[in-house]
Amino acid sequence: MISQKKAPYLVIAALFALGILMPFVIKKYHLNMLTEIIVFALYAVSYNLLLGYAGLLSFGHAMFFGMGAFTVAVSLIHIPGLSIWNAVLIALVLTTAVGFITGGFLLRHKGAYFALLTLAFNSLFYAVATKWHKITGGDDGLSITRPDLHLGFTTIKMAALTNFYYVTLVVLGAAIVFCWYFTKTAMGQTVLLMRENEERMKFLGYNTNISRLILFTFTGALAGLAGAFYTLHFQFVSQSAISVDMTTTVLLMTFVGGTGTFWGPILGAFVYIIVQNYLSDITDRWPLFMGLIFILMVLLIPGGLSQIILSIRDLFSGKRRAGKQAAAEEPSS
Amino acid sequence: MTEYLQVQDIHKDFSGLKVLTGVNFAVREKKRHAIIGPNGAGKTTLFNIISGRFRASSGSILFRGQDISAKPAHVLNRQGVSRSFQITNVFQELTVLENIRSGVRSRNGMRYNFFRKPGNHPRISERTEAIAEEVGLKEVMHMPVNALSYGQQRALEIAITLSTEPELILLDEPTAGMTREETSQAIRMIDRVTAGRTLVIIEHDMDVVFSLADTISVLHYGKILVSDTPDLIRNDQRVKDAYLGEE
Amino acid sequence: MQMSEVPVFFLHGLAYAGLLFLVSAGLTLVFGMMNVLNFAHAAMYMLGAYFSFTLLQATGRFWLCLLICPLLLFIIGALVERFLLRRVHAYGHLHELLLTFGLAYIITELVKLIWGNFPLATNIGGFLGGTVEIFGMIYPIYRIFIFVCAVVVGLTMAAILYKTRLGIILRAAVNDSEMVNALGFNVPLVFTGVFAFGAALSGLAGVIAGPLLTTYPGMAHEILIDAFVVIVVGGFGSLGGAVVASLLIGELQSFGVLLFPKLSLALVYMLMAAVLIIKPSGLFGEKQ
Numbered sequence: 001m002i003s004q005k006k007a008p009y010l011v012i013a014a015l016f017a018l019g020i021l022m023p024f025v026i027k028k029y030h031l032n033m034l035t036e037i038i039v040f041a042l043y044a045v046s047y048n049l050l051l052g053y054a055g056l057l058s059f060g061h062a063m064f065f066g067m068g069a070f071t072v073a074v075s076l077i078h079i080p081g082l083s084i085w086n087a088v089l090i091a092l093v094l095t096t097a098v099g100f101i102t103g104g105f106l107l108r109h110k111g112a113y114f115a116l117l118t119l120a121f122n123s124l125f126y127a128v129a130t131k132w133h134k135i136t137g138g139d140d141g142l143s144i145t146r147p148d149l150h151l152g153f154t155t156i157k158m159a160a161l162t163n164f165y166y167v168t169l170v171v172l173g174a175a176i177v178f179c180w181y182f183t184k185t186a187m188g189q190t191v192l193l194m195r196e197n198e199e200r201m202k203f204l205g206y207n208t209n210i211s212r213l214i215l216f217t218f219t220g221a222l223a224g225l226a227g228a229f230y231t232l233h234f235q236f237v238s239q240s241a242i243s244v245d246m247t248t249t250v251l252l253m254t255f256v257g258g259t260g261t262f263w264g265p266i267l268g269a270f271v272y273i274i275v276q277n278y279l280s281d282i283t284d285r286w287p288l289f290m291g292l293i294f295i296l297m298v299l300l301i302p303g304g305l306s307q308i309i310l311s312i313r314d315l316f317s318g319k320r321r322a323g324k325q326a327a328a329e330e331p332s333s
Numbered sequence: 334m335t336e337y338l339q340v341q342d343i344h345k346d347f348s349g350l351k352v353l354t355g356v357n358f359a360v361r362e363k364k365r366h367a368i369i370g371p372n373g374a375g376k377t378t379l380f381n382i383i384s385g386r387f388r389a390s391s392g393s394i395l396f397r398g399q400d401i402s403a404k405p406a407h408v409l410n411r412q413g414v415s416r417s418f419q420i421t422n423v424f425q426e427l428t429v430l431e432n433i434r435s436g437v438r439s440r441n442g443m444r445y446n447f448f449r450k451p452g453n454h455p456r457i458s459e460r461t462e463a464i465a466e467e468v469g470l471k472e473v474m475h476m477p478v479n480a481l482s483y484g485q486q487r488a489l490e491i492a493i494t495l496s497t498e499p500e501l502i503l504l505d506e507p508t509a510g511m512t513r514e515e516t517s518q519a520i521r522m523i524d525r526v527t528a529g530r531t532l533v534i535i536e537h538d539m540d541v542v543f544s545l546a547d548t549i550s551v552l553h554y555g556k557i558l559v560s561d562t563p564d565l566i567r568n569d570q571r572v573k574d575a576y577l578g579e580e
Numbered sequence: 581m582q583m584s585e586v587p588v589f590f591l592h593g594l595a596y597a598g599l600l601f602l603v604s605a606g607l608t609l610v611f612g613m614m615n616v617l618n619f620a621h622a623a624m625y626m627l628g629a630y631f632s633f634t635l636l637q638a639t640g641r642f643w644l645c646l647l648i649c650p651l652l653l654f655i656i657g658a659l660v661e662r663f664l665l666r667r668v669h670a671y672g673h674l675h676e677l678l679l680t681f682g683l684a685y686i687i688t689e690l691v692k693l694i695w696g697n698f699p700l701a702t703n704i705g706g707f708l709g710g711t712v713e714i715f716g717m718i719y720p721i722y723r724i725f726i727f728v729c730a731v732v733v734g735l736t737m738a739a740i741l742y743k744t745r746l747g748i749i750l751r752a753a754v755n756d757s758e759m760v761n762a763l764g765f766n767v768p769l770v771f772t773g774v775f776a777f778g779a780a781l782s783g784l785a786g787v788i789a790g791p792l793l794t795t796y797p798g799m800a801h802e803i804l805i806d807a808f809v810v811i812v813v814g815g816f817g818s819l820g821g822a823v824v825a826s827l828l829i830g831e832l833q834s835f836g837v838l839l840f841p842k843l844s845l846a847l848v849y850m851l852m853a854a855v856l857i858i859k860p861s862g863l864f865g866e867k868q
Contacts, residue, residue: 057674059681105853108860111673112617113816116808117856123805124849186438186446193435196424202406203384203416205439205497214445244801248685255678284697288689295682299664302671 012177019169023162035165037273039229042172044253044265045179046222051251052259053183054215055195057111059247060118063102063125064220066242067095068227073142073237074135084147084158084167088228095224096217103216107209122244129239141238144231158232168229175225180262191215252294258304267305335395337362337531338383338501343392345378352378354555356392360548365532367542370552371575376535377419379552380503383533384416385409396501410439415499419506419535421486423478429489430474434461436496461496467526468492469518484515488522495526502527504534508541520544543567551575588717589834595723597830598730599792602785603803604810604822605737606778612817613753614771615673616665619680622804623687624653624779628786629795630695633702642704649787650780657779661772684800692797699796726788733781734823741819750774806833809852815862824863 023031043065050056071091075082106117129136136142146158149167156163182188190211193201198208231237240246249272257268272290279286297304336359345353352375360366368376382389385406393402401409424432437460438444438451451457465471468488473481481489491507507523508516520541523534536542542549543563550560553575559566566572607621631652632645660683668675703709708725711718741747749765785803793799810829814821829848836847855862 055674057677105856108856112611112615112677113812115677116617116812120805120808120812120849120852123801124846127846127849182447184450184452186443186449186451189431189435189438189451190444192427193424196426197422200418200422200424200493201435203386203410204436204493205407205410206444207407211445218447251681285689285693288686288693291682291686291689295679295686298675298679298682299667302675 008180012180016169016173019173020166023165028161031161031165033273033277035161035168035233037270038168038172039226039233040250040253040269040273041266042176042179042229043223043226043250044257044269045176045262046219046226047250048254048259048262048265049179049182049191049215049219049222051254052264053188053195054191054212056212056216057115058118059115059244059251060102060106060122060125061219061223061250062242062244062246063118063122064095064099064223065227065230065246065250066125066129066239067091067098068224069231069237069241070129070136070142070227071095071224072228072231073137073144076144076147077142082147084149084232087147088225088232091224091228092221095227096221099217099220099224100213103213103220107212107216119244122242122247126239126243129242136239137237138239141236143236145235146232164233168233172226172229175222176266179222183262187214252290256290256293256297256304258306260303261306261310264304264306267309271305335398336360337364337397338533339395340379340383341393341395343379343382343394344390345375345382346390352555353382353389356552356555356557358550358557358560360531360533363529363531364547365527365534365545367546367549368533368535368552369537369539369542369549370558371554372537373554374552375555376552377505380416380505380533380535384414384503410497410499413498413500414503415494415497415501416503417490417494417505417507419509421490423486423489423493425478428475428477429465429470429481429492430461432478432489433464433492433496434458436493437461437464440497464492464495467495468522484511484519487511487515487519491523491526499530501531501533504532506535506537508536508538516541587714588719589838590831591714591719591723591727593831593834594827595726595792595830596833597826598727599785599789600803600806600810600830601730601822601826602733602788603782604807604814604826605734605819606781607807608811608814608817608819608822610775610778611811613750613774616676616680616775618775618778619677619804620660620683620687621680621778621782622800622807623684624657625782625786625789625803626691626797626800627656627687628653628783629702629790629799630691630700630786631783632787632790633695633700633795636702636704642708645787646784650784653783654776654780657776658772660779661775665775666768688797688800697797699794702790702795704791722791726792729784729788730826733784734819737819806848809848811862812852813855813862815864818862818864821862821864 022034026034043061047058047061050058050061068091071094072087075087075090102121106114106121109117130138133139146164148158149156149163156167158164158167183191190201190206193206194208194211194215201208201211227241230241253268253272254265255268256271257266258264275290276286279289301307303310338360340356340358343353343356344351356375356379358366368379370376381387383394385401385404385408389402393400395401396409396412396414401412401414404412424435427435434451434457438454438457441454441457441460443449443451443454443457462471462474465474468491470485470488470492473485478486478489487507487510491504494502494504504523508519511519516538523532524545532545534541534545546563548560549563549566551558551566551569551572558571558575559569561569603622603625607618610621611617628649631649635645635648636642664679664683665676668679704722708722710721712721712724713719714724739747741751749770753765753767753770786799789799789803793802806829810822810825813828814823814825829851832847832851840847
């Protein structure tokens with residue numbers, strides 16, 4: 001019998017194995033979609049660290065996603081010969097810095113004030129990106145070509161979708177796994193304390209302001225990483241990447257997937273992109289469909305799809321694992 | 334020479350409502366001091382000020398000779414001050430173990446670490462279990478808070494207060510809402526866990542007060558009426574007058 | 581810029597301030613009283629504009645729109661509060677925010693579905709569409725009308741809040757809703773009423789804004805940010821703050837476009853940032 005402790009690692013290994021096999025099993029078109037899903041999965045996971053784990057509703061996450069996206073494009077265009085790693089690194093460094101600075105302003109407030117401020121900031125960033133069209137390409141956006149990956153002993157051509165898919169799988173996959181691991185670390189547990197009882201934390205020696213800033217900067221950096229790969233994937237970026245719509249998108253993905261589990265947002269990204277792909281052929285108003293699902297979830301199934309799946313699983317296993325499992329609806333381990 | 338904990342002329346004014354109008358008392362190291370008084374006298378407000386939740390309007394608090402009046406709660410906790418809450422104030426969705434461990438790992442420098450798991454640290458696990466045992470919650474360590482009885486939750490409240498290894502413990506009505514039986518157990522437990530440390534306790538239950546306290550202050554509508562030993566307080570006319578109709 | 585142009589821009593600023601006040605007054609009241617930040621508020625503003633457009637097309641009478649559309653929004657607001665918001669109240673503030681956000685999203689999509697995803701020109705003829713001579717120039721009456729509307733509404737609200745029994749109950753509920761409940765007043769009903777009234781006010785603003793700013797699906801977002809800045813600057817829950825902040829921002833937008841065209845967009849945000857740093861609870865807000 002597989003022990004409880006080992007099970008998650010096996011699942012991760014299995015998923016990676018599956019991921020490696022994908023290019024041989026599915027069509028190019030679907031591989032393209034899968035790459036996009038991985039990008040948004042990281043974006044959503046980072047968002048859920050704020051929303052589901054820390055209880056912070058931010059309407060500005062696209063600030064970091066967009067920053068990462070634009071930084072990669074702008075650096076690749078203006079620095080000839082820049083390697084793919086360095087482009088991503090620059091994006092990461094910049095996003096972390098911006099996360100730290102904006103966090104300093106935004107996190108002075110809680111709850112609705114915070115949400116509203118992040119919305120205003122996101123709008124500001126979008127306005128700046130639009131005005132600066134000399135750098136950001138304005139409505140036309142910026143096009144780039146993926147630089148080839150030089151690994152010393154060999155060069156991998158990044159123009160090929162399959163190669164880029166593998167890089168995405170490894171890099172972003174590792175990032176997602178690290179996020180999962182993070183939830184079990186001391187800082188990850190501290191994040192939970194923030195959601196549960198921020199007041200009490202202070203009386204246990206925790207500096208709550210610093211805690212929130214660390215988390216906000218961390219999730220911002222992760223979103224920036226996702227944004228960087230977004231540009232690399234589409235080889236194009238426009239101001240939509242830093243728009244409030246882009247925040248709305250990740251909010252929908254995360255919530256519909258379910259904020260109560262680690263994998264909920266990943267599922268949400270998957271479902272959202274698939275639905276978008278197939279519904280957008282049928283109607284221009286597919287966002288309405290997503291919106292309706294969202295509202296239904298908010299009203300009836302606040303745990304999202306993952307809540308539904310867990311309930312079905314409980315039903316089949318005859319509710320054997322009552323007590324701790326049932327009680328711990330919020331992610332706690 | 335100032336005492337271990339010296340509360341000097343504390344005033345607290347909430348937008349015109351004067352809750353504390355000049356509180357003075359001192360507590361000696363490793364002694365147990367009780368604060369009693371009618372509801373609304375300002376006892377919890379006093380604790381809030383001592384523990385750094387908010388600042389006094391005027392006056393000062395000296396802890397080990399140092400002025401701590403302006404220090405925030407988390408700094409005070411790291412300096413060895415810990416308080417409990419009258420209304421159980423724990424981490425609802427976490428287990429008993431995780432609740433206690435939050436304080437233990439804070440004390441052991443594992444607050445913001447991105448790479449280490451608290452569960453993998455032998456010293457932290459040891460201390461957490463030890464504290465759970467001290468308050469009688471070892472059997473239910475893995476249960477979530479909402480599965481505990483009221484008495485157990487109050488025990489957890491105290492456990493969390495202890496988890497940061499404080500030298501000055503402030504307990505706010507720890508036995509509130511308890512039965513006779515639970516209260517007796519609680520007294521024994523408090524006696525045990527505060528041994529060798531300094532305790533300031535707010536209580537309404539006189540049995541608890543007279544079992545534990547070395548000295549007592551009576552807080553009466555924002556001012557200390559009298560501070561003395563239990564026997565003298567018991568026979569003090571002013572105290573009897575103030576409590577006429579109370580019990 | 582000519583000196584002679586200053587009055588025009590000043591009047592423009594007043595008109596926009598009037599509009600901002602109409603939008604933010606309801607928002608700040610709902611937030612101050614119920615601690616719910618209604619993201620759908622701006623969506624209701626938009627609905628007001630669209631309903632008005634259709635009604636105007638059908639009847640050609642603007643005054644009818646001014647009367648009926650806010651009423652429609654009142655009903656919608658009441659239904660939303662009673663059947664949706666209240667349901668989610670038990671789950672906490674986060675959930676309420678998510679609900680209002682979701683509503684805003686759906687309403688926007690429905691509007692695009694029903695009326696199309698492009699701007700609609702709303703033309704009012706008649707007296708309001710005309711001009712008048714003021715300060716030696718020709719000025720559109722409509723903008724003066726907006727300002728007058730805002731003043732009338734503002735004074736009415738102030739009168740109700742400070743001179744009537746209902747007003748006392750409302751102001752008490754802002755401070756301590758539990759107490760008011762304990763005193764025997766039907767607080768849930770009060771909340772429904774306030775929310776509905778906020779929606780109606782927003783709808784009225786939408787009706788008025790349509791002819792001025794054009795009616796299009798993005799109008800909600802456009803005014804939302806400015807309205808939020810108004811209540812941040814003015815202080816959450818403060819009606820007086822909303823007045824002062826609206827004037828400040830209205831004039832800032834008006835002169836800003838003229839004096840600092842490159843920065844105009846950022847000016848408003850900078851004001852908000854300044855307020856947040858110096859006095860986070862807003863000019864007239866309560867310290868949290």
